[in-house]
Amino acid sequence: MNYSVAEENYIKSVYHLQQQWERVSTNHLAEALQTQPASVTDMVKKLLNKKLVHYEPYRGVKLNSAGKKVALQIIRKHRLWEYFLVNTLGFGWDEVHDVAEQLEHVNSSKLIEQLDRFLGHPQFDPHGDPIPDKQGNITYRERLPLIQQPNGQLLEITAVGDESPALLEMLKHHGIEMGSRLRLLRSFAFDGSVEIIIGKAKPTIISQALAGCLFVKWIGYDE
Amino acid sequence: MNYSVAEENYIKSVYHLQQQWERVSTNHLAEALQTQPASVTDMVKKLLNKKLVHYEPYRGVKLNSAGKKVALQIIRKHRLWEYFLVNTLGFGWDEVHDVAEQLEHVNSSKLIEQLDRFLGHPQFDPHGDPIPDKQGNITYRERLPLIQQPNGQLLEITAVGDESPALLEMLKHHGIEMGSRLRLLRSFAFDGSVEIIIGKAKPTIISQALAGCLFVKWIGYDE
């Protein structure tokens, strides 16, 4: 099967919104796709005809297993291209989204498999999100909100919350990147900021907003 | 300015057909684009509105300088992607056309400049066709039909006439590739076949059809 760019974008959006809501509403989709609710209703009916979604009028939409499969392949392409743009072509990760958004719709299984091989079968994209494999399997990895972790823990950055230039600038300033290790020292009730040690540097305080964008896994208490 | 995929394909086709005919006819364009003459007339009017072509009804169409500029950038993208597919991802050059046809429409100047840098600013694509630079300048290179060259000349392959799997297979069999050196010994009146020495191998005879697909530059008479 081959789907139009518009169809692929709808499928991808439903997939992402489903991570948060069981049934995805028309308005949410319209918001995510920057389009009108009426247009969403139209397209959802087309996806229903193509047997990619469950849908009942007024009740929201949900990918069925065929739809999920399609979504995972689009996401695979998107994230492989992001990895390529950052690691091969030297893009910053705040610059890759729009380009990957276009590249993900290029249709060639040979292209994507050769790209995957060239890149060394990466498992995670530059933002820490997992890259589904050819079969659609995802390697999950701890992705715990930094806020809420117990003090003293040695942690490793596994993902970031958004891909804005502003966040990237902030992280660069602190010398934080994917895989960085840090220790959570304490948090302040006043403004929700937290004190951390990044690598072997001196303790620093980062804002609640910044901390809220960081996801980690546990490494242990010991140095 | 930003052009649709359909518009870009028309512009590119006009450019290529212009290499052969001063004014490009509606039927030729329709043939090249696998579409109907009436559709061509429609689109040509749109390109006229966008001031990319000269056009008079019944008289054919021709890119103006703005149109040429656009065409060269599309061709630049197409050929850079072909180079990438062959040299980085290991495609055969008979497999690249359709994929490059899609990739050439991805819109990001940063992408194409970084790709160009990553590839080392190649000047020729895998078929020997020149890659226009960012400004649209083309490095020309001798591209003489093998047939018609004087006997005894030492020649180097600079381009091939088509990109079919069949031609690639044939060339592989003879050990001919871009940059191969060969000497033309003689041609046979009977079927137009020619006898050549490829590199330091023994003389072989290749068919007129094959010879007609090869383009060369002169290196000299001496060994």
Next chain:
DNA sequence: ATAAATATTTAGATTTGCCTAAATTTAAAT
């Protein structure tokens, strides 16, 4: 439980890129 507010769908249009069939223009042939 009913009214008000919100969400969703339907109806009818628009744009892009394409089509077929008919009309028109240009080129070729007698």
Next chain:
DNA sequence: ATTTAAATTTAGGCAAATCTAAATATTTAT
């Protein structure tokens, strides 16, 4: 110089993906 053939354009329509405005369903609040 007409007639015939070929090429091109015009007219009218269609499908995909979108829109606005109006109608309908659902949810929330009184």
